[in-house]
Amino acid sequence: MDRNLERNTADKDFDLFQYLVARLAFSDKCFLCDLSHDESVEKYSEPLHIDHMKAFSKGGALSLGNVILLCRTCNLKKGTKELNEVLAGTGLTDSEVANKILQLSTIQRWAEVELKRVLLRKIYKQHPNNAVNSDN
């Protein structure tokens, strides 16, 4: 793996592009209450929050594979709690909680792959040999 790509995807603070990929992956909605980005801006005068599921300081990965998109209220509600704990507190059944966790990991995986795909394409296009010849 290209070291610059590693660096770009492992930035501690998300850049705008990563944030936009995350918003796309989460269908522009808070993962917990479905509040949309536009509704968040209207209601709280701020965009949806992108947050690490597991803090870097606790060994969490610095990638989109470890993020969640939440509105201000849900982010405060979650705090440092585990997601399944928060979900159980909303009255969901065990299987509904399990489904939601599965849904999250699918979204995260998509976001991670999508980001890498775009960065790889950028690196590929910038390589002089690929401008006219794509045999390699």
Ligand SMILES: [Zn+2]
């Ligand atoms: Zn919310």
